[in-house]
Amino acid sequence: MSLRESPLGELKVPLTWTAAVAVIVAVVATIALLVSDRRDAFRSEAFGTTRGAVDTVLTPVGDALSAPGRWTGAGVDAVKGYFFAVSENQKLKLELQQMRQWHDVALALRNENARYRTLLGLKTDPPIPMVGARVVLDSRGPFAATRLANAGSDQGVRVGNPVMSENGLVGRIVGLTHSASRVLLLTDTASKVPVMIDRTNARAILTGDGGPNPKLAYLRGQDPVREGDRVMTSGDGGEMPRGLPVGTAVKGLDGRWRVVLASDKAPIDFVRILLFQDFAQLVNEKELEERHVPPPTEGAETVGPTPPAAAPAPAMAKPAVAPTSSGPRAAPAKPASETKAKAPTARLEPASPKKAEGQKTARAPLRPAAKPGETRSVERAPPQSRPYRATAPKHSAAASQEPPH
């Protein structure tokens, strides 16, 4: 009897098709989720409520599940400590002898450094407070390498904080709840950390690929790294402090330079979360923005094209003067909308909102006529150009006639 003639055969085809439709709908839904996922944004709001809720639930579960492993490890350590006490004692005595010599060297260097600092007036980084946490769950796959630590925002942890084991850098915080934090390991494909080679000071980006040894990408210079070179964080970008130990450089089987992570020397059960705040967080940005840049000296040479005094200044000229060395931080990070909103607080010349709008819309047609370099300087400078107008009403009047920028 063929399938069609069977009384039950009719059931098979429709259900298969319905299942196929369900698969297609589910695929579309997951692709939409995947596209909208902002895991790579590394912001606390991108972490999401769902992820936070799951991590909150998983933390005590993982803690309870890993407890037998911890107890077993502690028991094994105790037994080993008892049986190997003599050899351990000898090893420690030898180590102590070597450390005493290093202690003397360190004291001398500390003294010397303090004198240099005083002489140079050097301002060193402030000490970084730390929070200890226990790793309760981890993932080690090729597509995601993260750990869940049992310290969260209640302990002062923030997104972006570096995480270290007793041996070296482990990763950084990418998600937070009140009591738990998700650590993105250096081996994750989404992890990119600016590092430097201790010997040559050469810079590179440590890029994870799911394997145990992340790659050193964007290495520059001739012979910047050799086998066995120490790799540490460079602090570039301000996300991490400079000088955290990362590992040792090795040549991989694929011919690329890779790093044997220092944190892999021992199991990572406890971690230290450095409550590090980068420069942008430490300074009072509001205060910096309110500082007025002095107007340029008459007749002095300036960077970029300077407009002739009589003729109406081209749109690019005035802001190009702004980035002087004495100026505060340039405001490239400020979006146009924010700049516009802050205009009244900077006590500017009564630049009406209408005019500000005009400036914004008129900027676009001017761009093609300008050189690329000039366009860039215009976009970076607006907050600094405003105080000029505020302090020099003449300029302000002229500005209302000249093409807005």
Add this chain to the structure above:
Amino acid sequence: MSAARSLEPWRWIGIPMLQVLGATVLFGIPIQVWGFHLPEPVFPMAAVFAWAVIRPSIIAPLATVAMGLLLDLFWGGPLGLWGLCLLVSYGLVLGGRSMLAGRSRLELWAWYGLVTAIAMAVGYLVTGLKDKAFPGLMAMAWQYLATIVLYPFAHRLIDMFEDADVRFR
């Protein structure tokens, strides 16, 4: 007659789903044995393969997505990655279900290996596009090996439920 009874979804979908998720959490414990981490197999792959072989269903793809999302949340990966990978394997097996019928254990194991490889290739491409960095092939190979050795679990599930619903023999 017990054979004529319709198959309850909680028996062939619900319980295996809980089992594989439990195993995933268990293998997520950060312990090292003689300096080696525990392997990280994709346990849900076995259940997904078996579900598609046992019978077509509307609940199974939904359960597959749910498991994928939970994997992403648990492992901290991009949301939707494992949902997509598992759905691709489910769809492939569902499409070739008539070819798989009556095959020996070893042949099915080979099919399972192939489907797992395709699912991981999808994960490789998606990760590369999303993170602008492709995962290392060695790391993928380890996870692949750890996953394909789970086939006996899938086969046991198939043996248990393949003939449970007479309409899909």
